[in-house]
Amino acid sequence: MSSNSQSIFSPHYFALSIGIILSVMAVGFEGLSVTTIAPSIAGDLNGLDLFGWIFSTYLLAQIIGTLVVGRIIDRQGLAAPFTIALLLFIVGLIAAATAGDMYTMIGSRAMQGLGAGAIMTCVYTAISLSYPDELRAKILGAFGTAYVLPSMLGPYVAGLIADQWSWRFVFWGILPVLIVSALLSLPAFRKLKTEEIQEDNGAASIWMALLLTIGTGIFLVGLSMLPIITGFVLVIIGLVLMVYPLRKLLPKGTLAFRKGMPAILATRGLFFAAYTSTQNFLVLALIDVKGITPSQAGLIVASAALSWCIIAYLQGRWDSADQGRGRHTRIILGVLLLAIGIAFVFWIPVVTVTVAVIGQIIAGIGIGLAHPISGVVAFSQTGEGGVGKTSANLQFADSFTPGVVIGIGGSILVVCQAAGMSLQSGLIVTMGFHLLLIVMSLLASTRITPAPK
Incomplete structure (x- = not known):
């Protein structure tokens, strides 16, 4: 068969x-x-x-x-x-x-x-x-x-x-x-x-992972202490410790959006982080700014999950129908729809229940298109000897980047409020940061080269 x-x-x-x-x-x-x-x-x-x-x-x-x-x-x-x-x-x-x-x-x-x-x-x-x-x-x-x-x-x-x-x-x-x-x-x-596969740097990879973990921990602690000077110092130290192992552990050129696998991972990490962080701060905006109950806010956010599920199911059929030829296009379209969905809730003063639901549905469609197919493209460009490493990189993009971005979003709110800005204004700045990440993801997605047939 x-x-x-x-x-x-x-x-x-x-x-x-x-x-x-x-x-x-x-x-x-x-x-x-x-x-x-x-x-x-x-x-x-x-x-x-x-x-x-x-x-x-x-x-x-x-x-x-x-x-x-x-x-x-x-x-x-x-x-x-x-x-x-x-x-x-x-x-x-x-x-x-x-x-x-x-x-x-x-x-x-x-x-x-x-x-x-x-x-x-x-x-x-x-x-x-x-x-x-x-x-x-x-x-x-x-x-x-x-x-x-x-x-x-x-x-x-x-x-x-x-x-x-x-x-x-x-x-x-x-x-x-x-x-x-x-x-x-x-x-x-x-x-x-x-x-x-024989890797002479297996032990080095473990040490790099530990160094990245230490650097990330220092970075997150620093974010939680902003805007005091100690927080800024720890953030800088954490970033310095994070950059070196990231360059060693991820495919060469990932941070520069190099064509091929590096661009796939950069695209995925950026759009998934922007989506996840937007969900967290949208709930905060709906409850603390708009006065919506937690249960209502949960239902609004769930509308994105529902559209994600539907599109994730349909895109499997579409992939079979075009034999994978439209994968690159679907990733770019998905990231673009994510940008539109986040833009809907970017300006907090005009966000209503209807606007939030529409934005969430569009964002869900975008993530449902881009997320599964980016994984398919990554595996299609991996030789058998590297599937474990590619799997780790995909999971890393899904967990590490969102965690760091949510931490940055929280620090943006703290700094904005320390500067005398309202929670609403701080959330607008945070959503703007998410839009910037999506624009970067869209740029990286144009550099994904389709796997040769």
């Missing part, structure tokens, strides 16, 4: 596809649920002064998990790293569910971050190795949907569980999903073989 006539849920792919989808849903649900229950965690564990580290520790550990496991996969295969990643995530969940103090909780978040980064990298690699090019757009579309659905349901469900029982049950509830995912995925993962 040709791959064109197959489905990602045909008997040959069914167990792997369901396992991948469940893995992604578990990681996505846990990450978004913590946003809702974090205040309760900090209150119960008497750790409000350490509140931000619930999120920062996860991000920093995820950097290490993502970058290190990509190199391990290319040398040792997929099954062992995926098993270790699952165990780390599971141990992190159990530690969080039973935490008696804030330091234990922060340690559990570090384990979850290591596991989550490694799991997602393993999943990207499995997609590259298991599915033919014609089906990758479909499985990556389902991948995107599996990650988006928790954004619609996760915060509400987590809040309901915390209100009715305890925030601890949120962590316990994810365990069965991960176990089922492992039972379905591991048999297929054991059969996957990567083409072993």
Whole structure:
């Protein structure tokens, strides 16, 4: 049977596809649920002064998990790293569910971050190795949907569980999903073989990942201290420490939008960061400036998730119909639609419920076009010996860049308010920063060279 006539849920792919989808849903649900229950965690564990580290520790550990496991996969295969990643995530969940103090909780978040980064990298690699090019757009579309659905349901469900029982049950509830995912995925993962490559800089890559993590941590701490002088000093030190490992770990020319793989990763990192950060600050604008209730703001943001899911499903069909010839065009169109969607909510004074919903729907269409296809194009330009590294780079673009950009957005608000500006004005400046990122992503997207047929 040709791959064109197959489905990602045909008997040959069914167990792997369901396992991948469940893995992604578990990681996505846990990450978004913590946003809702974090205040309760900090209150119960008497750790409000350490509140931000619930999120920062996860991000920093995820950097290490993502970058290190990509190199391990290319040398040792997929099954062992995926098993270790699952165990780390599971141990992190159990530690969080039973935490008696804030330091234990922060340690559990570090384990979850290591596991989550490694799991997602393993999943990207499995997609590259298991599915033919014609089906990758479909499985990556389902991948995107599996990650988006928790954004619609996760915060509400987590809040309901915390209100009715305890925030601890949120962590316990994810365990069965991960176990089922492992039972379905591991048999297929054991059969996957990567083409072993010899890297003489394997240890150096691990040290670079650690240096990047340290630099990012200093950078985020500095952002949280702005606008005092110590904050500016730490931001500069963090940036200096971040730039060198970024240049070593990412494909050469990524920061300069070099044609090919570097441009793909730059495009993806910039548009995904702009989209994610816009979602966070739009909710703040709707609640604190426009006076909309949290539940209404959540529904407005969910409209983007809904359009993302629909387009992510349709683009798999479009990719099959044109045999991948329109991939580059769809990425550029997606980034352009993201720019339009963000522009709709850029000028906060004119944002109404209707304007916000329209902007979110357009942004959702844009991300639904650009996100899955950028992954397909990246894998189509990767040799078998480098799928682990490419998978790590894609996951890195999806996690590191948004985390840093959200931190920068928060510091923009703080600095604007310290300068005497209103929250509304600060949000306009923040949204302008997101638009700048999208313009940069659009520029980078024009330098993506289609894979040769």
